[in-house]
Amino acid sequence: MKILCWNTDDAVWAHWLKIVPAIAELVRVDSLEASRRALIESQQTFQYCFVYLADETFSSQVEEVVALKSEFLDHNMVVFPNQASQQAALRLFSIGVNGQCAPYIGEEQLSLVLSVIDSGEIWGGKAFIQQLISQSAEQINQPSVQMDGLSEREMDVARYIAEGLSNKQVATQMAITERTVKAHLTSIFKKTETRDRLALALKAKSHFLVQ
Incomplete structure (x- = not known):
């Protein structure tokens, strides 16, 4: 399993390395263009794309994720926002982002998230999705x-x-x-x-x- 990780935070990156499944291979990139290039060159080998949404670039990065997901609709994309924003969550889910998690999610919880997404569902929690609706x-x-x-x-x-x-x-x-x-x-x-x-x-x- 290969996971493309758009992540500019070293602490979050170190955490992800500890909690992903043992069979996972993580590839780290630091920008929209690097993510796009990696997905184009991968020839569908990435099973997931993880994106950490940092505070200082939150709004602009949300729009970049929208652009990326719109271009690569068949790729499972999970965002890890460092701040709560219902408006951003609605924007991201509405264009097909598959899940939203806390950056420091636990190992068992991440495994559950990936299982839910693999089954074709959206991860965000029923109460959260219902509130958005x-x-x-x-x-x-x-x-x-x-x-x-x-x-x-x-x-x-x-x-x-x-x-x-x-x-x-x-x-x-x-x-x-x-x-x-x-x-x-x-x-x-x-x-x-x-x-x-x-x-x-x-x-x-x-x-x-x-x-």
Whole structure:
């Protein structure tokens, strides 16, 4: 497992070296351009991209991460912000960032994060994601895409996603397999012109609120 690490803090870097899985190979870079170059040259060999968001460059780096993720949509990207910012978190999750963690996350917790992301979920904690959805649903200024084209089952999936449920929880609620849930999500993303579950959750939340 190779992990690209955009990290300019020596203390955080030393911590990451201690907690990553033993099989992991970490490659350290210090800028957007270095990250982009490494991802282009890697030919898909990096399983994850970790980004430490430092205080002094926080706002500008958030936008750089947005640019990087937009260019490399298929790469799993996890951010480690050194400050709490719900606005930044919403910005990052909405463009497809896969997870957000504390810079000094523990070894067992990181293993859980990577497992969740590998299963196709977003890591941020259900309460955190639900808070983002609740506070942001009415702030979305994008033109609304009608959800009336969804089938009854797809509408049920969308409703559960808006409630913050994972694929496994949706499968349990609907008495179907996780594979079927993923198939429904693929269809829903296409029909609603969304590309990740957070964007879908926000759109679905707004849809159900006005019904």
